[in-house]
Amino acid sequence: MARDLKAVFSAMGARLAIARNEVGLTQTAMADAIGVSHRAYHSYEKGQRGLPVEALVAIADKFDVDAAWILLGTKYVRAAHDFEALKRIEISLDQHLTKEDIRIKSEKRGAIVARWYQSHIEGREVSDDDVHTWIELVREQSGEQGKQTLEHVATFSLGAHPP
Numbered sequence: 001m002a003r004d005l006k007a008v009f010s011a012m013g014a015r016l017a018i019a020r021n022e023v024g025l026t027q028t029a030m031a032d033a034i035g036v037s038h039r040a041y042h043s044y045e046k047g048q049r050g051l052p053v054e055a056l057v058a059i060a061d062k063f064d065v066d067a068a069w070i071l072l073g074t075k076y077v078r079a080a081h082d083f084e085a086l087k088r089i090e091i092s093l094d095q096h097l098t099k100e101d102i103r104i105k106s107e108k109r110g111a112i113v114a115r116w117y118q119s120h121i122e123g124r125e126v127s128d129d130d131v132h133t134w135i136e137l138v139r140e141q142s143g144e145q146g147k148q149t150l151e152h153v154a155t156f157s158l159g160a161h162p163p
Contacts (some may be wrong), residue, residue, distance in 0.1 A: 018117075033062055
């Protein structure tokens with residue numbers, strides 16, 4: 001069965017945001033590095049357009065990012081990554097966002113996952129408060145606060161944190 005193109009672009013955009021955050025670049029810097037306009041790159045991360053092959057190859061070559069992971073979410077973000085930990089982080093975040101009925105844009109979700117994963121690979125423990133702060137920051141930056149508040153922050157628990 002064919003995949004829904006919009007869903008493919010959206011998921012690919014989220015993975016682009018994760019990869020970009022991991023290498024520590026802004027959208028503008030990433031766009032310059034791979035030879036596309038900022039506007040075009042922004043549309044890739046938002047899932048509005050597919051990533052051209054030339055841009056995909058440039059990201060893979062310049063930043064050691066796995067092209068199959070960007071396209072389909074398979075294998076690893078980068079060669080030496082702990083894919084299982086990344087998957088646990090994404091699942092924990094998604095469960096919390098769903099449970100609390102919090103909606104954030106995919107690129108913002110990618111930024112949270114990237115921060116959390118970076119802490120993991122650097123051996124820093126991530127507390128529930130850290131995750132809440134990251135969610136609040138991306139929601140404030142996006143103007144997505146709406147009527148949802150995080151008064152119940154103390155009740156949130158991710159269960160077992162990734163090792």
